[in-house]
Amino acid sequence: MRRIAPHFGRKFKAFWRLPRAPVLLISIGLSLLPSPQQHGANKGLGDICAISLDEGKPASGSGAIFAAAALCTVNLCVNGTCYENGGLQICVCDKPYSGALCEDTISMCTDGCGINPSTGIDCSSALCSLGTCVDTNTEPFYKCDCGDFFTGTNCETHNNPCTNPAANPCGEGTCTFSPGKGSGTVTCTCDSDYETAFGAGMTTVKWGNSEVLQSPPCTVRKTRGVAKLHFTLSSGSLVIWWTIFGAAILMLIWCCYTIFADSCGRCSTALRAARAAKGL
Numbered sequence: 001m002r003r004i005a006p007h008f009g010r011k012f013k014a015f016w017r018l019p020r021a022p023v024l025l026i027s028i029g030l031s032l033l034p035s036p037q038q039h040g041a042n043k044g045l046g047d048i049c050a051i052s053l054d055e056g057k058p059a060s061g062s063g064a065i066f067a068a069a070a071l072c073t074v075n076l077c078v079n080g081t082c083y084e085n086g087g088l089q090i091c092v093c094d095k096p097y098s099g100a101l102c103e104d105t106i107s108m109c110t111d112g113c114g115i116n117p118s119t120g121i122d123c124s125s126a127l128c129s130l131g132t133c134v135d136t137n138t139e140p141f142y143k144c145d146c147g148d149f150f151t152g153t154n155c156e157t158h159n160n161p162c163t164n165p166a167a168n169p170c171g172e173g174t175c176t177f178s179p180g181k182g183s184g185t186v187t188c189t190c191d192s193d194y195e196t197a198f199g200a201g202m203t204t205v206k207w208g209n210s211e212v213l214q215s216p217p218c219t220v221r222k223t224r225g226v227a228k229l230h231f232t233l234s235s236g237s238l239v240i241w242w243t244i245f246g247a248a249i250l251m252l253i254w255c256c257y258t259i260f261a262d263s264c265g266r267c268s269t270a271l272r273a274a275r276a277a278k279g280l
Contacts, residue, residue, distance in 0.1 A: 078103045096141040108142040109133035130179060131155035148208030149179040161186055161207060161214070169205075173218035182210050190218035 069083035069090065076082050077091035080102035084090070093102035096112060106112035113123035124133040128144035131154075136143050146155035161167045162175035169175060170188035178185045184207065190196065200216035 077101055095139075096135075106141075107135050108140070109135050112141075127154060129155045130181070147182070148210040149177075149184060160184060161205075161212060169214050169217060171217040171219045184210060184212045186212055186214040188215045188218055193222050194218040195220050195222055 069085040072082035072084045072089055074082075076089065077093070078099075078101050079097035080091045080093040082089055082091055091100065091102045093099070096106040096108060098104045098106050107123075109124050109127065111123060113126055115121055115123055115126045127133050127142060128146070129150060131144040131146040131150055134143050134145060135141065144153065144155045146152065146159075149158065149160050151157045151159045158177070160177040160179065161169045162177040169186050170190075172194040173188045173190040176187045176189065178187070188196070196216040196218055197220050202216070203214050205212050205214055
């Protein structure tokens with residue numbers, strides 16, 4: 001056997017290349033394996049733990065440098081592959097297992113998604129948004145029950161009355177949906193020339209297995225004046241009304257001119273008559 005690493009501490013002897021194959025390069029450089037305390041606090045998918053050959057349990061101490069390893073003669077790992085080098089064995093756990101012997105199943109929906117707890121976001125919300133996260137035994141080891149208001153692998157696509165053109169509940173207005181757990185609310189904001197029908201109120205409709213509270217649709221065009229003219233006229237209506245308006249202005253100008261001309265004519269006639277009388 002050929003020595004491949006120096007001595008580290010009193011607990012761990014110098015590592016030796018094992019005479020049997022196959023040989024697995026665990027890391028390109030030298031890797032520091034966690035102590036049992038570190039392992040318990042940082043378990044994750046694909047966990048690696050050092051195991052003492054003599055005691056059959058995780059090795060104690062602050063860590064050991066492990067550069068190369070061979071397959072163990074006896075696989076001690078429950079859900080993983082065992083490698084050994086010198087006086088140490090390690091378990092490389094399959095997903096989604098962890099622990100010294102890969103005996104623990106990690107819940108992706110609870111604490112296995114890699115989200116830092118200090119962010120205030122839990123794994124279920126991070127993976128499935130407002131859906132429900134369910135652990136599975138196949139990749140990616142979770143699935144999302146998205147309910148009635150979302151679709152997609154991670155419930156990332158909205159699915160509600162406002163996103164479905166065929167179910168547009170607002171008519172001539174902007175639809176806004178506020179989702180909840182098993183319920184939702186549709187709010188309609190009418191366009192400038194539309195309004196809701198007089199006396200219309202909120203209604204409750206079914207969307208899948210959920211109930212949606214819906215505001216009245218914008219279906220009535222606004223009008224003004226005695227003629228009940230719409231706020232917005234079509235191009236043809238605009239041409240007609242501008243023609244009528246122009247004609248009315250011309251008639252007003254003509255009337256004013258006629259009255260002014262008639263008044264001026266009378267004044268001129270009276271003035272001439274007065275001058276003629278003085279001359280007599």
